[in-house]
Amino acid sequence: MVVFAYTGGLSVIIKMRRKIVYSSIAGLLMFFVSCNTHNKKEDSRDTPVKGVIHISVDESFKPVIDEQLKVHHSAFPNTKIIAEYKSEAACFRDLQSDSTRMIIVAKGLTDAEAAYYETRLRFKPQYGVLAYDAVAVIVNREGKDSVFTMEQLKNMLSGKNKVTAVMDGKNATSTVRFLQDSVLKGAAFGTNVVAAESSEKLIDIVSGNANMIGFVGLSWVGDNYDPKQTAYLKKIRLARVECTACLEKEVFAKPSQATITYGQYPLARPLYYILKENSAGLGTGFMNFMSLERGQLIFRRAFLAPAKMAFMKRQGNIKDAD
Secondary structure (H helix, E strand, O other): OHHHHHHHHHHHHHHHHHHHHHHHHHHHHHHHHHHHHHHHHHHOOOEOOEEEEEEEEEHHHHHHHHHHHHHHHHHOOOEEEEEEEEOHHHHHHHOOOOOEEEEEEOOOOOHHHHHHHHHHHOOOOEEEEEEEEEEEEEEEOOOOOOEEOHHHHHHHHHOOOOOEEEEOOOOOOHHHHHHHHHOOOOOOOOOOEEEOOOHHHHHHHHHOOOOEEEEEEHHHOOOOOOHHHHHHOOOEEEOEEEOOOOOOOOOEEOOOHHHHHOOOOOOEEEEEEEEOOOOOOHHHHHHHHHHOHHHHHHHHHOOOEEOOOOOOOOOOOOOOOO
16 A cells, blocks of 8 residues: 555656656747747848838939939848829928838928927938939920020029920929029919929920920939930920029030039039938948949949949050060
């Protein structure tokens, strides 16, 4: 009887130990699963080479930014940057939205604007110039005039000259703001100034009307290698505008990479990024991509003037081997 009692007690002890071991293993498994789940949540945050973000871009820059995104997505397949193209004013409104990580526009922030966004967003946005674009003046192939002084452009935009001037959007685009600031010096547009729905619509309108003049971003009409843009240039002409910075008188220049770089075309403007990130995320990665060699070459290839890198031809002397 004593032997049986002792054996039964040992069996109970073994079973209890097994339960403790199994419970410990189950607890460890749950711990590792919890850790893995936690790590997965952290991994879901975007990095400079992984993730999904939204950006807002001034519609004037659509062709060149589309090309930047195409190359960036090819180089970094784990990224997805969703760009929405709209007016400059709408881009700045989006900057206050949690869903928009970056905007690309034709102006930076003043100190007062930077302080305002810092208060709204709890941190100060970064901004800088990526390249230089221009507002191209375009006319119909059959139009009489394709050479303009700045005074003539001012008279057109103010309404003194009643020729119909077409803008690249019905909202507050960067082109509208730039012309009002740089040409009209803050004065109002005349009643002869009308708006197209988009840059593409503007080109269509001017190409079909000999008595109209259009104002559009160079990114839409300056790329001689783009089949769509070369087709546009069979219907329209890029007008020459008076060089206000030239020492010589009566110098007129078309918008181009060279005339922007050397300050000969007076309607040149910067292309800015404005980024809001507390830490280095995909927005920072895309900004760095556009600022470094590949991105700057894309701007150059689109016939804009890169702002971060100078690509210049250099002569080299190669000596024959003795």
